[in-house]
Amino acid sequence: MKYLILLYALIYWGIGMAQSIDNSELYKNYREDQFYASVTYNLLNSKPDGLSQSGFSTGFHIGFIRDMPINSDRDFAVGLGIGFSSNSYNQNLGITEEGKEIRFDILNENELNVSKNKFSTYLIEVPLELRWRTSTATDYNFWRIYTGFKLGYMIYNSTKLTSNIEDVKLYNIDAFNRFQYGLTLSVGYGTWNFHAYYGLNSIFNENARLDSDTLDMGIVRLGLMFYIL
Incomplete structure (x- = not known):
């Protein structure tokens, strides 16, 4: 016995x-939250007089972030990744072409009967984050605060203007800043997370002029972020 x-x-x-x-x-x-997907509402910041947004300007963002914990509890980490971002901006800025020159004008949408006017951008992005969370290896519902910096490179852009006067479609014009960068913040619990991006430089470069003034507009994105292991 x-x-x-x-x-x-x-x-x-x-x-x-x-x-x-x-x-x-x-x-x-x-490791936590290494794949992400986000849907945002896109805003133009520091708009010139007369320029306004209309409709719903959307952004879709996906990517991978390598989570690298920096303490023994693994609740603090640095994240570095790569992703893809697609963005549209509906507004009343007319972008047309005269000869080889790109022209920018504020449109009277009622007078021209504008049915669609937007520009779109597509970027490869590199996010860098400082991450804090209340997670453990077995707890998948937890609080998180991720803040950081994102660098983007514009690989493609397009504009579309449809009115009773003309239809204009332009592709890969050189009036956009190829490099876009800004600050990021993601805060939430579990699946639902508020996400914000604040651009630190203009979406347009010095070639974009409205009358004699440079179009120095930044971008702000507000929306939801979803993380997957």
């Missing part, structure tokens, strides 16, 4: 040690 009791004790101890090792390895190696 005493040998049987000893055998049970050894088995119980062995199972406990195995679970301890498994949990230790789990906590040692786990």
